[in-house]
Amino acid sequence: MHIDKKELSIIATSFAFVTISYLVSNQTNKTIILAMALIIAGHEIILKAYKSLKNKLSLDENFLMSIASIAAFSIGEMVEAVAILLFYRVGEAFENYSVKRSRKSVSQLMDLAPNYANVKREDKVIKVNPSEVKIGETILIKPGEKVPIDGVITSGETMLNTASINGEPVPLEVGVGDKIVSGYININALIEVKTTKDYENSTATQILEMVENATFKKSKSERFITKFARIYTPIVVGFAFCLAFVAPFLFNGDFSQWLERAIIFLVVSCPCALVVSVPLSFFGGIGGASKNGILIKGSNYIEALSKVKSIAFDKTGTISKGELVIDKIVALNGHDKNEILSFAALAEKNSIHPIALSLNKAYKNDKKAKISNVIESAGLGVSAVINEHKIKVGSAKFLQEFNPQNIDKTAIHVAINNKYAGYITLKDELRSESRECIKWLTNAGITTALITGDKKNTALQVGKSIGIDRVHYELLPNEKVSTLEAIMDKTDGTTAYVGDGINDAPVIARADVGIAMLGSDAAIQTADIVLMHNNLAKLTTAIKIAKKTIAIAKFNIAFSIGFKLGVLILAIFGYANIPLAIFADVGVTIIAILNAFRAFKI
Incomplete structure (x- = not known):
């Protein structure tokens, strides 16, 4: 994802004209060049301000930017006038870069x-x-x-x-x-x-319909600057008007003196520091997350994640690895465990069945083994002759003549030379970092839940082993959505969901913050945040990044508003001059930007 080429060309061209103006000695030519720079940088902003005023009768940040830059230009601070608009455009470019969603179509779904x-x-x-x-x-x-x-x-x-x-x-x-x-x-x-x-x-x-509908349910928070400007801009413009046209009559001052105060007031009030530094803080958080293998698709998701109070997890592929591994091997009738595993793996050597792949991964196949007469019974098992031993491997139904033990359906039963020899059970291995992740979340005051399609016993066992607060099991995708919505209703704050499969896409889309492990493309494309390293430890890192980013943004807001308010008060009483006004605008902006860059180093 790149910054828009048109936006870059506008910024570069306007900046070039400002640079050229310093090389021109003739004042008239300098004014013309800077006026061109102002028009290039500000024509879209001024047009937006006009349309907003005309259609919505609204004084937004575009209006304030326009009037402040025109006022600065009118009193001879032409470079400052262009700088106001250039800073604003740079801020908008960063805003678009950081907020623009990288979410693609859920065509894979x-x-x-x-x-x-x-x-x-x-x-x-x-x-x-x-x-x-x-x-x-x-x-x-x-x-x-x-x-x-x-x-x-x-x-x-x-x-x-x-x-x-x-x-x-x-x-x-x-x-x-x-x-x-x-x-x-x-x-x-x-x-x-x-x-x-x-x-x-x-x-x-x-499921497909739920993804579409749930996406529309996701709330869209307005940018802070837009909210702020709705109140701030009319007040500032009203104050400036009073300073210029009312104060001279009330305080019997010189009209030109009060007009200059009003213009200084407008220049100081320009919210460049907020417009640039706040989105840049979020951009820094997104960049810092990216370095840590975390893809955050918009600044609004950082804000939401910083307020998360509950997180629900899928199990398979999220809490667990989604890969079957051997749980236990039970050898009977004089056989040993290695013998049971070796015959089972060799019999299933050429099968692409997930269980067969797991057996062969656990057993280093004996390349010298003589395997013949392999007969596969679809969906049941395999019979073969291995090293002159008659082997039968498969489900309890396939080996029913030997009365196999009544255990889990996932068990692989083995018969050797027409005698029942034992069985192998498999399990979905938990991620090594799952327990630490849940522990950190619990210590941070975040409640956790498991939402899975797994059977009751398996789900409860997993939940207990890693310390999850609540366990919901045997759920279809539509039931997962309703379960998550029930959790959201009871949560005083935002709720996140972490999953990895196509079946998780509707739940990911419905959550306040949808988080995907590396799994299906549908889950990744639907998610707001993607853990690219497929490691749950990155979830806690993402939350830390979100909280730090919000802290930086809040500081920039408080610092920018506080400093500007101080200078605005000085301007009202005539103690502020143009250089101080410039510093209150550009200087504060630079300080806020430098602070925002701290978000890159998480």
Whole structure:
């Protein structure tokens, strides 16, 4: 993202004319050159002031900038007049740079929506738009295809990738009678599904709509300067008018003397320090965050993050790594754990199933092992001959002849030479920094919540292990949104949500501050803040940066207003001259800018 080229050219051209004016000795030519510089730098500002006054009867900061610069020019402070507008334009350029959202279209999220549905009609299977499928019709879903519409399986068994909807890395084993929702991806077998909803009311479509609607719900705070100027500018202009045209009659002074005081008053009152330093403070915070691997998409999100009082987290890929690792290996009937792992991994050696990949990652494959007669049963398991041993690896259903132990569905059971040998359970490994992050947030007075699609036992166990205050489990995306809204209603301050998947996009969009880990493009594009290093420790860093940035901005506001008010009072009583007025404008601005640069060094 770059500063607008047109804005840069205006600033550079106007500055060039000011520089040239110093090389010209003839006063008339100098005045003409500086007048051109003033017009180049200020024509848009003056036009905005005119339109605002004409259409809204509003005296905004553009009006004050215009009248102050024209007044300075009229009393011979021509360079100062141009400088007022140049400072303002530089401030606006920084403002646009820092506030302009880098959020892109959530086009990646559209991958969640299927392009077609295979529907059975009159003993034929035809490909139609999902919106044309009616409730109660039968659709066929082939391996690799997305589930287009919510329904119930009437024929076939398969494994489904459900990560886009509930964030779970473990494929879901389904068969006849099981309910499935749109957005799931069929992994390995043909199934027939009777639709229970139409396309418009299906899960995937609702997620897409929620992202759009939730984005509109996000409040947009007005810039401080605009709010301030609505009150400040009319007061300043009114005061200046009274100084110039009323005070001479009340205090029997010289009219030209009071006019000069009024002009000095206007020059001093120009809010350059605020216009430049406040957005620059935010820009510094954004720059400092960027150096720390944190992308903040606008200054308003820094302000919101500094006020955060509650943070809700997704689990898979956020609190956890989203990768399955071995939890425990149980060896039975005389076998040892390494034997169970080695046979399971070797049998699954050529599979791309997530569980198979996890097994092979945990076991350094024996390249000399002799593997033959590999037979894969879709969605169930694998049988093979390994080093002359008959091996059978898979789900409890696949090994039901051996009466495997009744344990977690994610368990991988192993039979060796037609005897049950044991099982392996897997878990989603927690991030090493999760516990410290939650501890820091708790100490900072920020409440935490876990909002996940995981099963109750898993969610509660994770929440307890890292110290999260509240745990909400077994939630679909629409339920996640409503749960977050309930948290927001009870929070006296802003609420943030941290997630990483497509299924998190609606919740990220709905939060006061949406924060994404590096995960799906949809989550990243919807988020207000992105933790680019995929490390939860960066969340606490982001909050520290936000608080420091706001402290710097508040100091600049107090310093600028306080100093200017002092000089304004001196101007009223005739104790302020043009040099002091210039310092109150430009000098204060420079000091505030230098202070704002501290935000870059977090």
